[in-house]
Amino acid sequence: MNSWVELLSFSTFGAALLLSVIGLWFTVVIPGIDHWSRRFFMSYFIVFLLGCLSNIIEVIFQYYNVPRAVFIFLLLLESLLLSLPLLMLTAYLLHCCGENIRTSKLLHAVLVLWAVFAALLVSTLFIDDFMYITPDDQYFRGSLYWLPLVPIIVAMLLNFIGTMRRRTQLSRKVFLAFIIAILPITVTLIVHLFIDVFPLIDVSYVLSALAMYSFILSDQIEQDRRQQQKIVRQQQEIAHERASVMVLQMRPHFIYNTLMSIYSLCRLDPQKAQQITMDFTNYLRKNFNAVATESTIPFSTELEHTRAYLAVEQAQYEDMLIVDYDTPFTNFRLPSLTLQPIV
Structure with a gap:
């Protein structure tokens, strides 16, 4: 250079x-x-x-x-x-x-x-x-x-x-x-x-x-x-809507049977009718809360919802339905209405 x-x-x-x-x-x-x-x-x-x-x-x-x-x-x-x-x-x-x-x-x-x-x-x-x-x-x-x-x-x-x-x-x-x-x-x-x-x-x-x-x-x-x-949010919304539809599909039949059971018990066993009415009210309250929840919830909350549902069912079927709870691990979260529809 x-x-x-x-x-x-x-x-x-x-x-x-x-x-x-x-x-x-x-x-x-x-x-x-x-x-x-x-x-x-x-x-x-x-x-x-x-x-x-x-x-x-x-x-x-x-x-x-x-x-x-x-x-x-x-x-x-x-x-x-x-x-x-x-x-x-x-x-x-x-x-x-x-x-x-x-x-x-x-x-x-x-x-x-x-x-x-x-x-x-x-x-x-x-x-x-x-x-x-x-x-x-x-x-x-x-x-x-x-x-x-x-x-x-x-x-x-x-x-x-x-x-x-x-x-x-x-x-x-x-x-x-x-x-x-x-x-x-x-x-x-x-x-x-x-x-x-x-x-x-x-x-x-x-x-x-x-x-x-x-x-x-x-x-x-x-x-x-x-x-x-955006895709994940859409998938979550779809899953939530499916869960809501599932609850709505099973609710009319379940509600009809429960109300008929309460109607019969009001004459035969008023005290039991009061208890099943309380359990049914508790179930409905938890069910409405679960449908409105979009995020995950503690397993213990979902378990209480399931207990309320089974309490109503046990009142209708008495000795025909025996429930045994084996839940040693409850410290985790899951989407709402995950356990109760399965039961």
């Missing part, structure tokens, strides 16, 4: 290349992200990877007798590859907002700006005011070097405005992901209008992409967790 500036540029391109490989590896290996987002980030990091490789090859070729056409081709390839994420960000923003990509005015505007950039980029081959290349394959900025950058910066600003206008359609983390992906790159490009910071463009692209990926991944994992919690 001829100077510390060239060494710094080469190191910066190498760091960007390594970060691109890491981002691509994360996208392929780590689960938890939807198929569309996975394809987007894979394409995103592959574009960065190719851009970094072309940058490194172009720097290396400066020290060898490479045909001028190859060197110019690499310069054009670098610029085109670094502009592609602009379109990809716009498409991904529209996808996250559920908009039709093909009919979006935002995407059409960005496409027009990108086409203008591509046309200006091609014109640099013929107009030295944009950029000129020395016989030893060193390139220098011309007086109009800033002009091709303007449509790219305007397109990035359109993406920023589009993100701000759609912030209510995005979750907080996804919104921050797009802001992180857009702002650093835009600032770097604006600085590049006045100072040559081309190596930093690669790094800012890749770092922003990694940050964006981490936010999107975190958001989707959180959404999956909320979805799982």
